[in-house]
Amino acid sequence: MDNIRVLIVDxxxxxxxxxxxxLRQADIQIAEVLEAGNGAEGLGVLNKSKVDLILCDIxxxxxxxxxFIKQLSAVENAKGVPVVMITTEGSEGHVVQALSxxxxxxxxxxxTPDQVKKQIVPILAGNQ
Amino acid sequence: xxxxxxxxxxxxxxxxWAPLLALSAREVFDVMLGSQLENSxxxxxxxxxxxxxxxxxxxxLCGVLTLRCDPTxxxxxxxxxxxTALDSAGPETWDAIGEICNMVAGxxxxxxxxxxxxxxxxxxxxxxxxxxxxxxxxxxxxxxxGLVFEGRPLMLSLKIHS
Numbered sequence: 681m682d683n684i685r686v687l688i689v690d691x692x693x694x695x696x697x698x699x700x701x702x703l704r705q706a707d708i709q710i711a712e713v714l715e716a717g718n719g720a721e722g723l724g725v726l727n728k729s730k731v732d733l734i735l736c737d738i739x740x741x742x743x744x745x746x747x748f749i750k751q752l753s754a755v756e757n758a759k760g761v762p763v764v765m766i767t768t769e770g771s772e773g774h775v776v777q778a779l780s781x782x783x784x785x786x787x788x789x790x791x792t793p794d795q796v797k798k799q800i801v802p803i804l805a806g807n808q
Numbered sequence: 809x810x811x812x813x814x815x816x817x818x819x820x821x822x823x824x825w826a827p828l829l830a831l832s833a834r835e836v837f838d839v840m841l842g843s844q845l846e847n848s849x850x851x852x853x854x855x856x857x858x859x860x861x862x863x864x865x866x867x868x869l870c871g872v873l874t875l876r877c878d879p880t881x882x883x884x885x886x887x888x889x890x891x892t893a894l895d896s897a898g899p900e901t902w903d904a905i906g907e908i909c910n911m912v913a914g915x916x917x918x919x920x921x922x923x924x925x926x927x928x929x930x931x932x933x934x935x936x937x938x939x940x941x942x943x944x945x946x947x948x949x950x951x952x953x954g955l956v957f958e959g960r961p962l963m964l965s966l967k968i969h970s
Contacts, residue, residue, distance in 0.1 A: 768914025771924035
């Protein structure tokens, strides 16, 4: 998929930049990056805009990533949009919880651009 | 690991945690900054380490992990993380140092069997300035690891409450 619109939800602006850079290094063509500092802001962005991919942290103030992903089902613009969690929470329990809630992928911090590519590209290609 | 074994590990295996803490930091710096941390040949003191990032741990392991460095190191770490030039420390630096501490804490707990599931991390807090004292509920000595980032000292400290 080329020229995608991405929503990156993370309370760290530095981490949002690193995630965007990792996507570009993975040769994913990006038309626009939308940003949110927590889950509630992310829902607000999605109420106004359509995206092709959502990347989301778990530990965030106001609304964490798990609550955000649960509430996505009520957002018209989020229907069918793949969500990939990017987080320091690396336990199997967190992975299962995120995938059960609707996430399509899970990337543990610290991460390399190659790990981002291996997770994201098959999802965008519809193979995962 | 069941709760009893995990409690035993938390109480009795702490001497093995300093190398794990160092390894956790090395991996984060290697992957996210492209930098190799070195061992410090001398004990690292807190002197001139004016940037402190803190992440709280709660659950089966309660405590606080701190990462301390000087402002020049903090700016360099941020520059390497973002791949951009940065001459001095500023708000973006506090964000970056907080994230580094957060990733070290997450990487550390993920290396201890049973702890990844049962220990939660707080969002990071960053303090600037060295004129402060940190008081916790524990009398146990902190697990301290001195490392060197590009010739400059960096100190990790894990203070455990339970």
